[in-house]
Amino acid sequence: MRNELETSHHVAQEALNALKKAGLQASVRNIELFYLHVSNANINLSKAIRTGENTGAALTQSRANELYEKFVAHQDAQDKIFSMIEKFETEAGKIADAVKESGKNSAGCSNALGCLADDLTKTASENPEVARLIDGVTNIVTSIQASNEKLESQLADSSDEISFLRESIETIQKEALTDPLTGVKNRKAFDTSIHRELEFARENDDPLSLVLVDIDFFKRFNDRWGHQTGDQVLRLVAEMMKANVKGRDILSRFGGEEFAIILPSTSRNNSILLADRIRDAVGTRLLKKRRTNENMGNVTLSMGIATLQANDTVETLIERADECLYAAKDRGRNCVISDGDVIPDGAKSVAS
Template structure:
């Protein structure tokens, strides 16, 4: 929903003040990053900014650039790519149908091939980054149109070519759904999939559990050993977690050093067992610096576990899992807290 003029001006003033306080210059990228934070519509961004800011409220330009790339630039590119791939998939499917059915009347389909070619040309002008793929598709269409009289004898070969192009598009679509650093599902995929899995669980009256895990002391580790080693830690944790989930389970990078696992058909007890297995597997892996083979010790994770209630929204389920994660951090880290333990702790405080 668009903001009214007064509110947008107020946000702009707050943004400029926040930039000054953080020690950053008012560049377009910095302004866009801080405006998104001030507007309050991106909780993951706001959390990442708070974690990256030092005790004096300052933020380095290097960290600001990294946050802008992850939460502003990458999000926009991912959104544009998803729309683009959906359009390509539909257009190539149309072309495939034309080739498959062309044996009945090759001449009659020439006009439809021309129309599809024009649509693909327009798509290429809007998104030049995938021009090579579009050029291949256009060449198929142009060749079939130019050789219309011989189309019937080439149908099998052409259908194979178009099928290969469809697979290329599907590969691009799959890539857009993954986190670039770790290779697991990204935040956008997690958000969409959680809603779908929740509805399926309610419809089928099956349980569903959600794990939220956070790498302990990751900021100190990152500051001590550098961001490249920090990225190595994130990839290691993602690999370990991925080796412990299976089937319809969904592992995603939730944001920063946080990971989420959606577990359809899983009770709270079984979800906690899996969470502890993941925690122990992460702890068992010693980390070494790649270039020097220097032993950096072990890393640990804290994990919160919540299960779906009948009246839950995706936000309320995530919030309970996050509260359990916070409780695990507060309990000393490197542990798993389920929502029944959190409820008991809250009840004990009430009695006290």
Template sequence: MILDNETTHQFAELALAALRKTGLAATPRNYELWYAHVEGKNPSLSAHIQKAMDSTGKVTQEKADQLYKKLVQHSDISNDVIDLMTRFHTEVTDLYDIVEQTGESAQGHSEKLSDMSDQLRDSTEKFPAVGALLEGVISVAKTMREENQYLEDRLAASIEEVNTLQRDVEAIQREAMQDALTGVANRATFDRSLEKHMSEAKENGEPLALVLGDIDHFKKFNDTWGHQTGDQVLRLVAEVMNANVKGMDMLARYGGEEFAVVLPGTTLENAHRLADKIRCAVESRRLRKRRTDEDLGVITMSMGVAQLHAPDTMETLIERADGCLYAAKSAGRNRVCDERELKTPDEESHQGVA
């Protein structure tokens, strides 16, 4: 008599539950032995199983193997069932091992497992006794494929979300480090950079120079042509200066119409030459009003250059570069002055210079 699906499912559940109580693993052989036991068609087998149990209802694997060899192994279907279950068990084990060890997608292996499942489904028509168990495992394989696809989709979505967040964070960091009007580094970034490069220069015994530059007569220009044109001047100066700053050099808007350039590994002489090159580049650019194309003339800059000395702090280096800048202003503007030309504090006065 061929059993209906519901009955085979019930027997399968009973067999697995009985195996669990006896403390045996649900291997193909143990499952076949206990399925035959709960099915009730072999009273001799059931009697031998009862005798094999100890006082707690447990059965050793050695006794189970003996019962299998004596009462089951010579049946017509036993070898086919063992082969069928073993092949399926090998496929599942290999799949899990590959996924666990490599972390790669299980999609290709799941497809192979699906083909194997179809073959096993055909085989179960010949062996109803193992049909219920195989149907359950096939169902698990299908669920695994579906969950794997879901996880892959979620992983792809998560990666894109992380990339978006990373781009947002980078944009926020850039905004925090840049001057909003000119796009060059802001004062806070300048302070951090100068402190870092000064420390490295002192530690490595390397030169470092600082250039401070100020747009000449900017307040008058701003009052005459308006703040929008003044902003245009600041952007133009930043663009020209940035084009002449290379490598580790760092350009920053120091404040208002004043800019700073940190020059690691640069001597005072080379820093002076670079400052003068920037000054000439700025002077060579004529400014035109955007709306009317009106010629607003040329822009000039005064620049001061200071060299790092061993006792220097950030404050003393900046103060010396600032003193050179105002010396350039006092000498007629549109020029570069370095600390070799700096007057003593008693001779120097910043009053009235703009």
């Protein structure tokens, strides 16, 4: 176990040192990239980085992004590094506790040795015949005391280092579950949350509803006003939805212009009320282009709601919410359809 802790600690530190040496920021993607490289968990990535080092090519942020997209940006690698990070966070806590305890013991020992050294010096002055022998013992005690003081300093440095690494890991974990554009939870966080909440609902005989949200004609909006403006609209819609959810509600970006809202302890009727409130708030918001103040009109939302049923799995719950979303589009968009409504056949044929 100790060897595993030391290895995790060493790899994490080496990854941070490599980042610093390259002059790159300690972002979640960069740390993930270098952790995989230093730990030799991704052979092709390490080979590419070493090839660059051997040719003297600088590892710029642009090059780091290329390496990430080529060798890391897939679910298996992300799951692996995330698991490694979680494991290290747990072990770092154990190491920090051990360091603190060792520091206390070391400090006590140093104080005791200091008193012993003083006593020996006094004895030597009172008994000259044993002065030579005591002088040798005093030197040994003083040397041990100095070594302990050095150990105390090293332990203090290690404790600070572990605290820094733990804070870095917490930041990494938060970023790994957050959509960078909108600031809401990402698809990975959604997948984890929906499984957890469905299990909780089952165990507690509690209602659970899922709302899938799609911005109507968003591709058309993007094509007309540009992708930067489209990104601003995505952020605005996310903020307006975030303002309407509360408590244990979980808002995530599901993909592209789609969002998902997990509503624990929420019935179908209450989910419909919330969805309609969000739909109305977004649909009545007049959008203007920032730089030109040009009127861009507004965007509307189509929303599908599924409420947990007796035999549901995560997959069937999502599928039913998705069918309701397409039914909302089939009905003309800018509306809410739940699995309590009659869903017309062929709803999924509607284009987004």
